[in-house]
Amino acid sequence: MTAGGSATTPRTAIIGAGVMGEMLLSGLVRAGRRVDLLLVGEKRPERAHELEERYGVAVVSNLEAAEQADTVALVVKPQDMAAVLAEISPVLRPGQLLVSLAAGITTAFIEDRVPEGVAVVRVMPNTPALVDEGMAAISPGSHCDEEHLAEAEALLASTGRVVRVPEKQQDAVTAISGSGPAYIFFVVESMIEAGVHLGLPRATASELVIQTLVGSAKMLRETGTHPVVLREQVTSPGGTTASALRELEVHKVRAAFLAAMEAARDRSRELAEGS
Numbered sequence: 490m491t492a493g494g495s496a497t498t499p500r501t502a503i504i505g506a507g508v509m510g511e512m513l514l515s516g517l518v519r520a521g522r523r524v525d526l527l528l529v530g531e532k533r534p535e536r537a538h539e540l541e542e543r544y545g546v547a548v549v550s551n552l553e554a555a556e557q558a559d560t561v562a563l564v565v566k567p568q569d570m571a572a573v574l575a576e577i578s579p580v581l582r583p584g585q586l587l588v589s590l591a592a593g594i595t596t597a598f599i600e601d602r603v604p605e606g607v608a609v610v611r612v613m614p615n616t617p618a619l620v621d622e623g624m625a626a627i628s629p630g631s632h633c634d635e636e637h638l639a640e641a642e643a644l645l646a647s648t649g650r651v652v653r654v655p656e657k658q659q660d661a662v663t664a665i666s667g668s669g670p671a672y673i674f675f676v677v678e679s680m681i682e683a684g685v686h687l688g689l690p691r692a693t694a695s696e697l698v699i700q701t702l703v704g705s706a707k708m709l710r711e712t713g714t715h716p717v718v719l720r721e722q723v724t725s726p727g728g729t730t731a732s733a734l735r736e737l738e739v740h741k742v743r744a745a746f747l748a749a750m751e752a753a754r755d756r757s758r759e760l761a762e763g764s
């Protein structure tokens with residue numbers, strides 16, 4: 490698979506060093522990747538300086554990054570993807586691997602804009618990768634072999650879990666785990682506000698809600714018990730939880746979650762069309 494570097498020293502470039510680009514960079518550094526084999530493509534000089542200072546990584550032009558690397562991670566916004574591909578396409582070579590983290594952008598969209606034989610993997614990561622608890626789903630494009638897929642998997646495994654999914658599931662994945670942290674933070678924020686409304690000091694409410702979230706997540710992960718069973722364990726007959734859950738049903742929270750995730754799935758589909 491080695492294209493730009495020697496057979497023993499494959500290089501990885503990250504183009505687009507915002508929230509998720511830095512997530513990938515910092516994860517690779519924490520996982521022990523050699524910094525001299527990493528490159529970042531970044532156009533803003535002050536951001537380039539910041540990344541050089543923070544990680545000791547070489548920040549270069551997009552063209553240099555694409556030319557020198559064997560694997561190029563594309564971490565720009567979906568709306569910027571066509572422009573970046575037009576810029577780097579002249580220096581891309583068959584056998585190189587492009588790993589796109591952009592919501593909605595299909596492997597076909599990328600393959601149509603790069604030389605024949607460039608391998609493409611589509612990834613949907615999420616922000617808990619910043620604390621090595623990420624959830625990423627990866628899907629191969631049409632010129633992608635097992636070695637390419639394994640390399641994409643290794644990139645994302647540096648910051649959490651990775652699953653392989655058929656590409657047709659990626660818009661739903663985006664709606665569930667890609668955007669998912671935002672829904673959880675929204676619930677946390679709402680519960681903290683409710684605690685304050687009930688008279689708790691904000692710091693107390695925050696501590697109670699965050700530890701409840703962490704503990705509940707740990708129960709789900711460690712017991713493997715279905716969430717319905719865990720919910721029933723909390724719900725005493727005629728008790729406080731039953732009263733609260735009834736209100737959530739009256740306010741159609743379950744239906745709201747379904748509608749919200751359908752909206753996210755539909756938006757992911759639209760992003761592929763450039764809107």
Ligand SMILES: NC(=O)C1=CN([C@@H]2O[C@H](COP(=O)(O)OP(=O)(O)OC[C@H]3O[C@@H](n4cnc5c(N)ncnc54)[C@H](OP(=O)(O)O)[C@@H]3O)[C@@H](O)[C@H]2O)C=CC1
Nearest residue numbers: 505506507508509510564565566567569590591592614615
């Ligand atoms: N945030 C999230 O939770 C998730 C995001 N994603 C996907 O990750 C991608 C990046 O998102 P995110 O990190 O949040 O967005 P950011 O806006 O934080 O990062 C995008 C970065 O790309 C840079 N950029 C834009 N154009 C170019 C270019 N031509 N060359 C080099 N760099 C460029 C931007 O620079 P500048 O600011 O100077 O314009 C910015 O630093 C998106 O496609 C998104 O769909 C996927 C899953 C989760």
Ligand SMILES: O=C(O)[C@@H]1CCC=N1
Nearest residue numbers: 591592663667668669
């Ligand atoms: O909101 C977005 O479009 C990106 C993709 C998934 C999470 N954030």
